[in-house]
Amino acid sequence: MQYVYSICLMCTVRCPIKVMVKNDDVKLIEGNPHVAGIEGSICPKGAAGVNLLNDDQRVKSPLIRTGPRGAGQWREATWEEALDYVAEKLKEIKEKHGPRSIALTERAHLNSHISKTFMKAIGSPNYFTHDSCCKGSLNTAFRSMTGYADGNAGLDIAKAKHVILYGRNYFESIELKVVKQLTQALDNGTKLTYIDPRITVTATKAHKYHMIRPGTDLALNYALMHVIIREGLYDKEFVNRWVLGFKALQSFIEPYTPKWAEQETGISAKEIISLAREASEVKPSVIFHYGYRSSHYTNEVYFRRSLIMLNALMGNIEAPGGLFFKKGAKDAGKKALGKLVDQELPKVTEERCDGVGTPRFPTADPAHGVVQLLPNVILSEDPYPIKAVLVWRHDPMLSIPDYENNKQAFSKLDLLVAIDIHFSETAWLADVILPESIYLERGDSIQEANGLKPSLVLRKPAVTPRYDTRPGWEIMKELADRLNIGNYFPYNSLEDLWAYQLEGTGISIEDFEAKGVVSLSKDPIYWERQEGLKFKTPSGKIEFVSSLFEKNGVSSFPAYVPVAPPEEGSFRLMIGRGIAHTHVSTQNIPLLNELVSENLLWINTREAEKLGVKNGQMVEVSSSRGTDTIRAFVTDLIHPHAVFMLHGFGRRVPVLTRCHNKGACDTLLEENITDMVGGSPALQHVHVKVRPIS
Secondary structure (H helix, E strand, O other): OEEEEEEOOOOOOOOEEEEEEEOOEEEEEEEOOOOOOOOOOOOHHHHOHHHHHOOOOOOOOOEEEOOOOOOOOEEEOOHHHHHHHHHHHHHHHHHHHOHHHEEEEEOOOOOHHHHHHHHHHHOOOOEEEOHHHHHHHHHHHHHHHHOOOHHHEEEOHHHOOEEEEEOOOOOOOOOHHHHHHHHHHHHOOOEEEEEOOEOOHHHHHOOEEEOOOOOOHHHHHHHHHHHHHHOOOOOHHHHHHHEEOHHHHHHHHOOOOHHHHHHHHOOOHHHHHHHHHHHHHOOOOEEEOOOOOOOOOOOHHHHHHHHHHHHHHOOOEOOOOOEEEOEOOHHHOOOOOOOHHHOOOOOOOOOOOOOEOOOOEOOOOOOOOOHHHHHHHHHHOOOOOOOEEEEEOOOHHHHOOOHHHHHHHHHHOOEEEEEEOOOOOOHHHOOEEEEEOOOOOOOOOOEEEOEOOOEEEOOOOOOOOOOOOEOHHHHHHHHHHHOOOHHHOOOOOHHHHHHHHHOOOOOOHHHHOOOOEEEOOOOOOOOOOOOOOOOOOOOOOEEOOOHHHHOOOOOOOOOOOOOOOOOOOEEEEEEEOOOOOOOOOOOOOHHHHHHOOOOEEEEEHHHHHHHOOOOOOEEEEEOOOOEEEEEEEEEOOEOOOEEEEEOOOOEOOOOOOOOEOOOOOHHHOOOOOEOOOOOOEOOOOOEEEEEEOO
16 A cells, blocks of 8 residues: 555645555545644545546546537547647637737636746736635735735634634535634634524534624624724724724724614624623634635625724734734745746736726736626627636636626637536536546645645645546646747646745755655744734734725725615525535535535525425526526525525536536526625625425
8 A cells, every 4th residue: 555645626725635545546535644633634525536536427538629619519639639729729819819818717726826827928917716706805805904815814713712703614614624623622612603694513513603684794793893992892902003093993883883783683782792792801812703705795895804803903913812824934934935927927018807906996806806707808898808718627607606697708709728627517618628637646836835834735646647637737838838938837747846846945855755744834933913013004004994995995984784685585595515515516526426416495484484385395596697496495594584505506517417407506596796896796695586396
């Protein structure tokens, strides 16, 4: 038996793993026993990686479309033919429409520095990630207050004395290391408060649960800040030293009393006051969790800013049991890994097609873009035409709201290329599919695992590819060579890529052999809290009154807009994740499909009775954008104003036989409406009607 240390990719968390291999076959996958917080553990998705490896419904060779888009008519091609085809098409489009007419979108990953380099080298500003559809408004909230993106922040759950979660359903959408930390903390006496319109598994672990009215989280936070400021419960020393705009917040928050919030949220004023006091009692070791996916409502950026404000009022920044900023190699006195994007690249002067970083959309993050705007840009050709889109391990058809509009947009392209491991909904429309080897079959760029104790982690190939697939970094290099920009990709092998990254660090690839990870710091690295906090804002402080916002004519404290309840017989559609599946990527994997083969529509018992809907009955769900069918789950565990379904079902690709037409597709129902300050789509803005199918 051979043991290979690597990194899981069954979700985006990237847990370090130990892969047991015999005769070029994976026998078992476990968590890396040498990594603190993992110590051999693995979640159901991670364990099912063995199943993915041998899945006969993966894309097995390069494919070129021969029939109409979406008809499933393909011919197999050699890699040379497929890459030549893509390169020639890109050359033609670039010559006719300019490099700005080419866009690339991906789910951010270890090789994103390669994708960014590719786009800069061809001269296009239109690089997108999935970030806006997941947490773009959280990103903007953090940048507007601290100068850092949300990915630079972390939470010290293990040492917290009170954790307040707003729909962050840890025990079902698993971040394994944090779940273990939270479980241990609860055993050690940490208090957990959970706020959500739906009673999730995480809610059942909480000391106190509040069923909040959907869409009113910001009202709750304004009332909490009202109590904390009025009663002097905040950390005065920290706020005076490190917060800009406290007095403006104090004045703004005065009308938003707990009694007012009770009418808006459905949570009693007494409970709001109690939560504010209980949280403040254990400051700074208290966490108002700022969330992960922040694509719910149109006021999302202000809700996420309010959470960061609450943490700052508690003075928990860089304190054990609070919020910290992740430390990397430089903080540990080491040289950072080399990235291709850090070399001298052609300067891209064109503005982004989505307007991000321009006066049209100044506050969202141009490093990621706002990908849900891409379909409308393609259709309208405003501000200019987008003619080619490369899609790498991303499925915008099922990630961006309004499925039919997305289909119309992607069908209009002169070239759509999918680099993926399976037939995603987007790949099914593509002109060319370039099949990527899965994470067990390939190595990738070395991971910088930044945190309180930064480290480097290596993904190594555990087995040879099962089909005619290639790693994505090789595919991009081959395309670059054909487009005469190969000089920006100074590697010809995985070993070359690793050597490029490690040059000058004093670390060799052999240093990863024993444990799969190289630690850069023995002890946690905290900034000194009196004078040593390093915020990247113009003021050097946490900006409640945001320089980013105010200079662009955006209010730091807009008046709260009341949330109207749905009309009689309508519901706000809520979506989320479960323990068995990752977004839209795992529904067809046999073992995971057995665990959860379809999504259900959670509907409140009283409301179901009014509609004549019985538990387990098929129902029709309709919105302004579309209609789908799904099985009802009638329960008291959801607010009567809402219905809920898991994301990623209702698949239309027939070759995915296990998940084809199982459950309902949420993007078919959602309206493509964006928080135009933060950048996230308001995925839970849409109201739907439900009727039983006789």
